[in-house]
Amino acid sequence: MATLGELERATMDLLWESPEAATANELRERLAQANPAAGTGDGRGLAVTTILTVLSRLEKKGLVERERNIRPHRYRAITSKAEHTAELMHEVLGSVNDREAVLARFVGSVSATEAETLRRLLGGA
Amino acid sequence: MFWASYLLAALALLLAWPVPMILSRAKWPARSPFTAMVLWQAIALAGGLSMIGAMLTWGLEPLGDNLLEALGSLWGILVRGEPATTLGLVHVFALSAALLLSAHLIFTLLLTYYRIRRGRRRHRDMLALLSSPSDTRPATLVINHPVPVAYCLPGGARSVTVLSDGLLEMLSDEELSAVLIHEKAHLGQHHHLLLWAFAAWRAALPWLPTSQLAQQSVNELIEMLADDEALHTVPPETLIRAVAIVGTGGAAPPENPAAAEGRGTPLLGSPEEQEKIGTVHRLSRLLTPRPPLPAWQRAAVLILSGLLLAVPTTLLIAPGVV
Numbered sequence: 001m002a003t004l005g006e007l008e009r010a011t012m013d014l015l016w017e018s019p020e021a022a023t024a025n026e027l028r029e030r031l032a033q034a035n036p037a038a039g040t041g042d043g044r045g046l047a048v049t050t051i052l053t054v055l056s057r058l059e060k061k062g063l064v065e066r067e068r069n070i071r072p073h074r075y076r077a078i079t080s081k082a083e084h085t086a087e088l089m090h091e092v093l094g095s096v097n098d099r100e101a102v103l104a105r106f107v108g109s110v111s112a113t114e115a116e117t118l119r120r121l122l123g124g125a
Numbered sequence: 126m127f128w129a130s131y132l133l134a135a136l137a138l139l140l141a142w143p144v145p146m147i148l149s150r151a152k153w154p155a156r157s158p159f160t161a162m163v164l165w166q167a168i169a170l171a172g173g174l175s176m177i178g179a180m181l182t183w184g185l186e187p188l189g190d191n192l193l194e195a196l197g198s199l200w201g202i203l204v205r206g207e208p209a210t211t212l213g214l215v216h217v218f219a220l221s222a223a224l225l226l227s228a229h230l231i232f233t234l235l236l237t238y239y240r241i242r243r244g245r246r247r248h249r250d251m252l253a254l255l256s257s258p259s260d261t262r263p264a265t266l267v268i269n270h271p272v273p274v275a276y277c278l279p280g281g282a283r284s285v286t287v288l289s290d291g292l293l294e295m296l297s298d299e300e301l302s303a304v305l306i307h308e309k310a311h312l313g314q315h316h317h318l319l320l321w322a323f324a325a326w327r328a329a330l331p332w333l334p335t336s337q338l339a340q341q342s343v344n345e346l347i348e349m350l351a352d353d354e355a356l357h358t359v360p361p362e363t364l365i366r367a368v369a370i371v372g373t374g375g376a377a378p379p380e381n382p383a384a385a386e387g388r389g390t391p392l393l394g395s396p397e398e399q400e401k402i403g404t405v406h407r408l409s410r411l412l413t414p415r416p417p418l419p420a421w422q423r424a425a426v427l428i429l430s431g432l433l434l435a436v437p438t439t440l441l442i443a444p445g446v447v
Contacts, residue, residue, distance in 0.1 A: 005253050012254050061250065082269075085255050089270045089289070091248070101237070101320040102244040103287075104311045104347070106275035106304050110372040110404055118369040118408075 007046070007054045010034070012063060016081040021067055021074035024051045127186050129440040133179035136437060140172035145335040149342050155410045157418035158349040160426040162319070165339050165346070167430035169326055172335055173230060175437040177223050182441065184219030187211040192442050233329035234322070241321055245280055252278070256287065262305065267293065273374035277308040279317035286312075295374055300367040303359040310354035316347040348407050365411050372404065 014030050015022070022030075025048055032045040055075050058064040063084075067074040092103065110118065145168060148154070154161030182192070188202075188211065189195035199220075201207040252266055259265035266287045273292035278285050286308045288301075296304065311317070323343045327336040355364050418426075 009254050063254070081255065084251065085268060085270050088248070088251050088255060089268070089272060089274065092274060092276055092287075093272065101241045101317060101324045102248065103276045103278050104308070104316060104320070106307060107368055107371040108404055114405060115373050118373045 004054060004057070007031075007050070008058055011051070011054050012058065012077065012081075015064065015075065015077040019076075021076035023072045023074050024048050024055060025072065027051055027055075027075070127183075130179050130181075130183035130186065133175040133182060133437055133440050136440075137172060137175040137179055140168050140175065140433075141333055141335050144168060145338040149338040153418055153422075154342065154346060155349060155406065156415050157423050157426075158346040158353070160418065160423045160430075162343065162346050162350070163430050164426055164433075165323075165343055166319075167433040168335065169323070169339055171433040171437050173326075174434075174441070177227050177230075178437050178441045180219045180223035180226070184216045184223060187213070187216060230329050234325040237325035237328055238321060241324075245278060248278060249280065249283070249285075252285070252287065259288070262286075265305070273371050275304045275308060275371065277311050279312055279315075284312045291374065292371065295370050296367060299359060299363050300370070303355045303364045303367045304371070306355040306358055307351045307364070310351040311347065314347075314350060314354075316351070319343055319347060345406055349410060352407065352411065361411055361414065365408065368404075368408060368411070 010031055011027060014027055014034070028046055028048055028051045031051070055064060055066075059066060059075075063078060064075050065078050067076070092105065093109070148161075148164065148168070185192065185195035185199065188198035198207075202209045202212065252268070256266040256268040259267050264285050266285050268287055268289050270289040271291040272289060273295050274287075274289045275292055276287055278287060286305060288304075292304070293301070320343070323336075323340040327340045330336045352364060417423075
């Protein structure tokens, strides 16, 4: 049985792949096609309610928006995967002392002159 | 009691400014980062203890000859409503200040802890969606981004090291293992706890030179400790090359020129500036390694750290010592 976290990821991947909004039922079918192992294992696949739970969690996290004007509701990703990655990396690269406690980077920010020294060093190595 | 409060105040002052100033300029910590780390912790703890202790003993002075006796009398006044004839307004003020400072320190520590934990959880949630586990290495995630970056996200059993595609492309296998050992050393040696404690110390008393210098030095020292761990397995040239590649690869983020202009004249002591100096120290240490501190000197520093903690504790609790 896939965990909610794995399902969130698989659902987001589907939503990121397609520019069009999809209903929970469509997503359920596509999930079953993409990864039959993600189901309960006895061939019944995932329940729509499970998908709806996953979608509402993703909505709460601000990753997914819902079109409410027609039923069934259709869901789409708010921003692309690349944009989310860029945002996350910006958080990492922009980390200053205050943030260092959250994560520890291999090399911190480097000044222009320091980078120049490093490049010379690389050339000599 | 009376003299103890003055001695504690003198110790608090010394530990608040001159001592951290000297230590932050000293060269030897690069030769023995572990002992330097112990000393910084002793300075921070002893500093806080003597600050609170000075006010406490001063405020309790009229109530008894030692801490226990005085606290007993204070209890009598507060709870049993005994007359507080000996206790002046200044003493009440000192006692309140001691209480407030203690509460402030503990509260900031907890607040910082929750802030960090929230930040980590958010980051971990996003990583779960955006990264994929490495095929070959355990507890390692790979994120699809061209800038070479490596970092670790502590979290007990869920601790992970995160690498970018860019990093995997630019580094050789050997350089990559240097990076991974370095990051795993941060996790294994629980550096995040030190970062937390010193971040909280700084958040609680941002105007105190010692809290700024301590945090900055501790940031540097943990990098040195993790580097030393990597040097057990990889030659220094490999580690230096890895630092240089990651440093230059991430050095020129696509930014507008105006922002770059603004960064040209950073405020002295800004976090970014401190971080840059840290990288310089770290690299020069790798490029021109100096022998580790002799054992007797390391022992002396450790004994000094122990004394730093023992002196204020003794002044506080031992009756009739002074």
